[in-house]
Amino acid sequence: MQEEVIFEVIDGQIAVITLNRPEQLNALNEPMREGLRQAWQRYEEDPSLRAAILTGAGEKAFCAGMDLKELARLGLGVLPKGLIPTLGENIHVSKPVIAAVNGSAFAGGWLMAQMCDLCVAADHARFGITEAKVGRGMPWAAPLAHMLPQRVVMELLLTGDPLTAQRAHALGYVNAVVPAAQLRDEALSLARRIAANAPLTVKAARELVYLSGEMGRSAGLRAATHLFESVYRSEDAQEGPRAFAEKRAPRWRGR
Missing domain, CATH: 1.10.12 (Lyase 2-enoyl-coa Hydratase; Chain  A, domain 2)
Incomplete structure (x- = not known):
């Protein structure tokens, strides 16, 4: 496992997967992407694990999306298929995953939260699809048509402006909003309730x-x-x- 991704097992049943580049706002570079691929495989293949939590290290960001410095260095235009490990697209996981959003979830960070089955957020978290501000694309946002009202999706994609955790909760995109100090406990409580079921x-x-x-x-x-x-x-x-x-x-x- 790469050090950019931390894998913990709680209660013998719950995997906690942490994006661990807090100084870079947990931006997705190649070691982190590879670490995520390994983490999801480990979770899926271990029958004792019944729920997973995806979160970020630090208090500022859940994930700031792709590492733009890496993108600039590589000169990538259209992203290669499968570049970002995405549940339900190029990563198969058959068990529940909870996003515990500890800060900003922008661009690919929004995707990391969107791909999870449930989402809890710290009260200072923000969610944004900021690609229009940097000339990039967001084809992965297509499922939002089934998750949010059309005009909210239009606002998000066309302005690039973020939603507060509170507004995301009111819209049904987030299951719960709690003070930052309670986020891990809230996510674990939800995971334990799921893991207790058949x-x-x-x-x-x-x-x-x-x-x-x-x-x-x-x-x-x-x-x-x-x-x-x-x-x-x-x-x-x-x-x-x-x-x-x-x-x-x-x-x-x-x-």
């Missing part, structure tokens, strides 16, 4: 949300029925009601 159901429910966003109502219902068939047939589907009847915590096996 892992097969959690995985299928996560996939259901993304499938339904790409399909019409009838197709989404058919896909969901197929998606949950293996969940209903699992050992965990019997364990849950049994544990409830016996008034004890369920012992999930993920099978």
